Amino acid sequence: MPKIIVEIMPKQDLLDPQGKAVANSLHRSGREDISAVRIGKRIELHFDREITDKDLEEAKTQAANFLSNDVIEDVVAVTKED
Amino acid sequence: MKIGVITYPGTLDDRDAQRAIRLAGGTPVPLWHADDDLKKVDAVVLPGGFSYGDYLRCGAIAAQAPATKEVIRLAGQGLPVLGICNGFQILVESHLLPGGLIRNEKQHFVCKDQKLRVENNETAWTNMFEKDEEILIPLKNGEGGYIASDETLKMLEAENLITFRYLDGNPNGSLNDIAGLTNKRGNVVGLMPHPEHAVEPGFGPDTKTAMRSGIDGLKFFQSVLQQVVNA
Numbered sequence: 001m002p003k004i005i006v007e008i009m010p011k012q013d014l015l016d017p018q019g020k021a022v023a024n025s026l027h028r029s030g031r032e033d034i035s036a037v038r039i040g041k042r043i044e045l046h047f048d049r050e051i052t053d054k055d056l057e058e059a060k061t062q063a064a065n066f067l068s069n070d071v072i073e074d075v076v077a078v079t080k081e082d
Numbered sequence: 083m084k085i086g087v088i089t090y091p092g093t094l095d096d097r098d099a100q101r102a103i104r105l106a107g108g109t110p111v112p113l114w115h116a117d118d119d120l121k122k123v124d125a126v127v128l129p130g131g132f133s134y135g136d137y138l139r140c141g142a143i144a145a146q147a148p149a150t151k152e153v154i155r156l157a158g159q160g161l162p163v164l165g166i167c168n169g170f171q172i173l174v175e176s177h178l179l180p181g182g183l184i185r186n187e188k189q190h191f192v193c194k195d196q197k198l199r200v201e202n203n204e205t206a207w208t209n210m211f212e213k214d215e216e217i218l219i220p221l222k223n224g225e226g227g228y229i230a231s232d233e234t235l236k237m238l239e240a241e242n243l244i245t246f247r248y249l250d251g252n253p254n255g256s257l258n259d260i261a262g263l264t265n266k267r268g269n270v271v272g273l274m275p276h277p278e279h280a281v282e283p284g285f286g287p288d289t290k291t292a293m294r295s296g297i298d299g300l301k302f303f304q305s306v307l308q309q310v311v312n313a
Binding site for chain 2: 014015017018021066067069071072
């Protein structure tokens with residue numbers, strides 16, 4: 001199924017409590033070599049037709065304005081997958 | 083004096099907000115998220131809860147609702163708007179107030195009576211308070227950590243837009259102890275704690291005088307009634 005994949009991460013300088021909790025758990029299970037964990041989001045937009053360049057452009061706008069909040073998150077990638 | 087209260091799917095405190103408006107002497111008007119008709123109200127409250135299940139981000143989907151779009155438009159013309167808790171999150175997601183709200187620093191949901199200092203008593207919703215007045219109202223949130231860029235924080239401090247600060251300890255890691263904000267015009271106010279839960283003796287926070295006698299929240303609603311009369 002054709003889809004557009006939007007990947008969003010919390011901003012680098014922001015505390016990511018989810019990632020920190022997972023990192024602590026990994027450290028407890030012996031993986032102290034993992035220095036940090038950060039957790040983001042992957043959002044898939046599915047289409048029943050071929051994805052056009054315009055779809056991708058619009059998805060980038062949606063990603064910046066609605067799917068993410070630029071105060072706390074960065075859009076890492078908006079990609080097309082056939 | 084008609085004050086609208088918007089109900090979104092997942093809103094919790096709309097009835098409490100309506101009751102607070104009634105106790106302050108106003109007429110509450112229930113508004114529906116999917117309806118862009120705000121019924122000519124004189125002010126609007128965005129109440130607390132978990133609109134749209136807090137999906138995507140708290141307040142993000144509610145910020146796109148037809149009723150919210152109309153609130154954004156009318157706020158630009160000076161309509162008084164109060165966002166409480168999830169309502170505050172909706173206001174920042176709507177860009178009516180700057181910054182963002184993230185999970186509490188210590189991960190836990192916090193539910194307690196919270197002391198605040200009124201930093202700005204020149205807004206539509208705080209004009210009945212004294213400057214630097216200390217008030218006590220309930221706080222209950224999981225994602226109440228206020229953040230903003232250094233530049234935004236400097237602007238908020240310089241322009242006196244921080245309306246409330248947490249006292250006696252910061253419950254959620256909010257930068258600069260910010261509990262609530264206003265816009266430059268002073269018609270939009272958002273805060274994490276819940277004034278509508280401290281409006282009637284017998285049902286508010288405990289005070290030194292008597293159990294559950296705290297009614298510091300009432301002045302929010304009296305302020306806006308005062309403001310609308312003077313406008």
